[in-house]
Amino acid sequence: MNGLPAEFEQKMRALLGGEYDEYEKCFDEPRHYGLRVNTAKISTEDFLKIAPWALEPVPWIRNGFYYDGENCQPAKHPYYFAGLYYLQEPSAMTPADRLPVEPGDRVLDVCAAPGGKATELGAKLNGTGVLAANDLSSSRAKGLLKNLELFGIGNVLVLSEEPGRLVPYFKGYFDKILIDAPCSGEGMFRKDRKMIRAWEEHGPDYFSKIQRSIITQAAEMLREGGMLLYSTCTFSPEENEQTIEYLLNEYPQFEVCEIEGYGGFAEGMPETVESKDERLRKTVRIFPHRMKGEGHFLALLRKGSAEAVRPVQYQEAGGKKKSLPAELEEFLADVDRPMDPARIDIRGDKVYYMPEGVPPLKGIRFLRTGLLLGELKKKRFEPSQAFAMNLKKEEYAHILDLPVSDERVVKYLKGETLDVEDLTQPGEKGWYLVCVDGYPLGFGKLGNQTLKNKYLPGWRWQSL
Structure with a gap:
């Protein structure tokens, strides 16, 4: 029925029992489209005042909303280009929301592309601490980098490595780790039928081996007292409760923590593991017939004592005087933000501002x-x-601040030169930050009351 593989249907009937018919009916319902506000740039309340479309709150996500994906295109609006929101399936918002990231934390997103979770983790850090976002695929990591930059997140390390290669560099380093693990994708069958074919090629057995490797490698990079959130978009116990059971057996110091609840959440299923460990009941399952979102699994764990203090492993930047090129000093004189010269790193012709406390990354x-x-x-x-x-x-x-109704906003995003005679005075020149309704879009070079467009070519607005 509904084109589902017979083997999958049989497993789901065993998992859901009397709820299976309700689950099957949800395949006839439309998919749900979600939008998550970038709270590092704008408060949820302020965004709702300017949102161009009707939005309905995602009840378990404070900055998440449903929108009508059939009749509006949020990805073709200037506010998207200003990084005010991320388009994300509602259930997929849950892992980053439920990992309790605090300002100043060192955070790792192990399998981060395309950036749906990493952008929320970075927004929670609000410019403090460090966010390491990793993805094995270098092509996917490029998309991840763009989304992090679009969101305005600067305290980042964007890596492209096997998680095991990271362990020697970051052993015991991170306060919080999120693993949105590669999985068989059973929870996405309703949203994307192509996932069924992928499941037939690589099912739970294939992915569970990968997941066990990743979660134990991540355990090595988490400090004592740190927290790890493991998630998948699948229903398979082999990839969910059984993976957590494996971690608990390998690292007995881990404990399963309560996850902030919601009425539609289902508790984990200890009956699906060999040990019948009741602690697994604290994990969360999201089923699409119980709430307006696709299938997901979440487990929140702590490594050892909650009172453990993060060790100081690397010298924090600061204190060391550094001579900067005059042209850089001249530009930074127009930036009203405290910047530590010791954290400015010049490599070749590129200038970077480094997060604090980053370990050596050679190799x-x-x-x-x-x-x-x-x-x-x-x-x-x-x-x-x-x-x-x-x-x-x-x-x-x-600053050149344009209202969203100004046709020059889209012209700027398309890379065109702008006439700004009405916004500037004769003789003014230099670098200007172009904004839409007060939110930056990019730079331009002013001369003769004309703005030479410096918007990044690879980001430009593409006409339909």
Whole structure:
């Protein structure tokens, strides 16, 4: 029925019992489209005042909303290009929401592309601590980097490694770790029927081996007292409760923690594991027939004592005087933000602002370490797109702020030169930060009351 493999249907009947018919009926219902507000740029309350479409709250996510995906296109709106929100399936918002990240934390997202979880973790850090976002696929990691930069997250390490390769560099380093593990995708069958074919090629047995490897490697990188959230978008006990049981057997110091509840959540199923460990009842299952979201599994764990203090492993930046190029100093004079010169790292012609307390990374494959401020070019400094998105309007001296109704907003996003005679005075020149309704989009170079467009070519608005 509904094109589901007979083997999968049989397993789901055993798992759900009398609820199976309700589960099967949900395949005839439309999918749910979700939008998550970037609280590092705008409060949920303020976003609702300017949102161009009707939104319905996702009841278990404070900054999550449903939208009508059939009749509106949030990805084709200037606010999307300003990084004010991320488009994400509602259940998939849950893992990053339920991992209790606090400002100053060192956080790892192990399998981070395309960035749905990492962008929320970074928003929670709000410019403090460090977010390491890793994905084995370098092509997927490029998309991850773009989404993090679009969100304005600068305190990042974007890595592309097997998780096991990270362990020697980050042993006991992280306060919080999120593993949204590669899985058989059973929870996505309703949303994307192509997942069924993938399941037939690589089912739970294949993925459970990968998951056990990843979760034990992550355990090595978590400090004593740190917290780990493991999630999948599948129903298979082999990939869910049995993976957590495996971790508890290998690392007995881990304990299963309660997850902030919601009426539609189902508790974990200890009856599906050999030990029948009742602690697994604290894990969470999301079923699409119980709530407006696709299938998911979550387990929140703590490593050892909650009172354990993070050890100081690496020298924090600061204190060391550093001479900066004059052209960089000149540009930063217009930036109203405290910046520690000791954290500015110049590599070749690229200038980065590094997070604090980062370990030596020689020999590791990464796409980005820190915030790319810009490039040094023939005695001039050219600021980056990433820096533009990381700034707030009030932090830069030269602003061109356009209302969303101004046709120049879309022209700017398409890479066109702008006539800004009505917004500037004769003789004004230099770098200007272009904003829409007060939220940065990118830089431009002003001269003769015309703005030369510096919006990143790979990010430009593509016409339908």
